[in-house]
Amino acid sequence: MRSVVDFLSALASNNNREWFAAHKAEYRQAEAQFGEFALGVIDGIAAFDDSVRGLGLRDCTYRIYRDTRFSADKTPYKTNMGVFVAPHGKKAGYAGYYLHIEPSAESFLWAGSHMPSPVVLRSIREEIIDNGEAIERAIAGSHGFALCRDRSLQRNPKGFPAGNRYDEWLRLLDFGIMKPLDERTILAPDLLVRVLDDFRSTAPLVAILNRAVRYAYEEMM
Secondary structure: OHHHHHHHHHHHHOOOHHHHHHOHHHHHHHHHHHHHHHHHHHHHHHOOOHHHOOOOHHHHEOOOEOOOOOOOOOOOEOOOEEEEEOOOOOOOOOOEEEEEEOOOOOEEEEEEEOOOOHHHHHHHHHHHHHHHHHHHHHHHOOOOOEEOOOOEOOOOOOOOOOOOOOHHHHOEOOEEEEEEEOHHHHOOOOHHHHHHHHHHHHHHHHHHHHHHHHHHHHHHO
16 A cells, blocks of 8 residues: 555645646556555455445545535545445445545544434434444444544434433434554555454444434335
């Protein structure tokens, strides 16, 4: 991943179109290296999670070009590369497995449901009420992941009275677990093996969340 790390590190200090155009060859090299690695992640996850079989790079990766139309930040390029492996692809609304490489900030592994729609979020909360202990065991069984609490309500959502053992979980607006990656790990020759081993440990949680997603989608039909 050396080409990826070096290019993204340089881009973070030179996030403008002129620099990018002058270093397009380095970008193509980094893009190819990350793409090859991402395919290994996709295929490796499919080996233990049948729900993601048949996905390709376009289903799971992102363009480096930022949409600045509605953002105060007008820098034209993302300073990260990521791959999100979930049933039916990154835009389908299912829980999945995400690898984020960003040397200038924080690289990490993440598993779960990010920014779910209101109907999916409600279904996840109902799953928490019904199967909180199973979710707790799934989180505990992951390899060094911790529950993300970045986006949360101040109080329990409507329809979920306070006083439940899992009140904190019910207030979350995303439901996922994260594990940071340092640069030494990213550059290690066995990175793919480590990533897949870690993601395999999160598969029970992803399966529970996707059961909730399927219930939500069935109700919408």
